[in-house]
Amino acid sequence: MSIIKNIELLSKSLEKTAEQAGRDPGEITLMAVTKNHDKESVIQASIAGITCFGENKVQEAREKYNELPEADTLHLIGHLQSNKVTKAVDFFNWIDSVDSIKLLQKIHNSAKKLDKIIQILFEVNGSGESAKFGFTSEDDLFSAIELSRCLTNIRVRGLMTMGPLRKDGKTDEKSVRKVFSSLKTTFDKAKASFPDLQIDTLSMGMSGDWVAAVEEGSTVIRVGTAIFGVRQY
Numbered sequence: 001m002s003i004i005k006n007i008e009l010l011s012k013s014l015e016k017t018a019e020q021a022g023r024d025p026g027e028i029t030l031m032a033v034t035k036n037h038d039k040e041s042v043i044q045a046s047i048a049g050i051t052c053f054g055e056n057k058v059q060e061a062r063e064k065y066n067e068l069p070e071a072d073t074l075h076l077i078g079h080l081q082s083n084k085v086t087k088a089v090d091f092f093n094w095i096d097s098v099d100s101i102k103l104l105q106k107i108h109n110s111a112k113k114l115d116k117i118i119q120i121l122f123e124v125n126g127s128g129e130s131a132k133f134g135f136t137s138e139d140d141l142f143s144a145i146e147l148s149r150c151l152t153n154i155r156v157r158g159l160m161t162m163g164p165l166r167k168d169g170k171t172d173e174k175s176v177r178k179v180f181s182s183l184k185t186t187f188d189k190a191k192a193s194f195p196d197l198q199i200d201t202l203s204m205g206m207s208g209d210w211v212a213a214v215e216e217g218s219t220v221i222r223v224g225t226a227i228f229g230v231r232q233y
Helices: 003-020 039-047 058-065 082-091 101-113 138-148 173-193 210-216
Strands: 029-033 052-055 073-076 094-098 118-123 154-160 201-203 220-223
Touching: 003 029, 003 039, 003 210, 039 058, 052 058, 058 073, 058 082, 082 101, 094 101, 094 154, 101 118, 101 138, 101 154, 118 138, 138 154, 138 173, 154 173, 173 201, 173 210, 201 220, 210 220
Parallel strands: 029 052, 029 220, 052 073, 073 094, 094 118, 118 154, 154 201
Antiparallel strands: none
16 A cells, blocks of 8 residues: 555544544644655655654664755654764753753753754653663653753753553553553643643553553654554665
8 A cells, every 4th residue: 555545644634633632633743754764765754644753773764854845844753862962952852751861961062062952852761661762760761851951052842652562562551551651641740840840741552552642642643564564774
């Protein structure tokens, strides 16, 4: 099935799921994750109406998106190493995987040198899995948000997480919902605690668990496989 058709079906399903959950579909963004997919795939997604794209690696994004102005917003969603911060800040407007105060400060310093404002999401490791990155303590997370108030070239926009997987790589809905529900509570608390900040983005849900994410309050779902098919490595 074509990428355009996949997006059409997914968009309809997203709209139906949101409405059944009592939510406005217009409040939920479909992000196309293009890791290991080529430029032509991005172009097809853009033709289908996608304006929000996610990439995991800085270099791959630079090679793929330099000549693709169709992407209105391009998000770095993969783990960002300290030695790649300057290149990431130069190329991306959004960094959705800020997982420490140290990384936050490095992003700010690079953005300030480039006279650029970077929109960020703090990544939260709600499942506590050792293989995943992100804040595991709400106190540490809120300390990072508080610090961001002093960082002139940073705009905190919200939180991001990944749902847990079973050992066999499949989704356990009960565990996923627990993580998503918990992060929604933290997200609402952050909005209430920092009313001066534009905290409006809760990025949860991928191809295998986006329905649960929407039902639990996600405002951005990050979908790759359901749009582009299985990645070619």
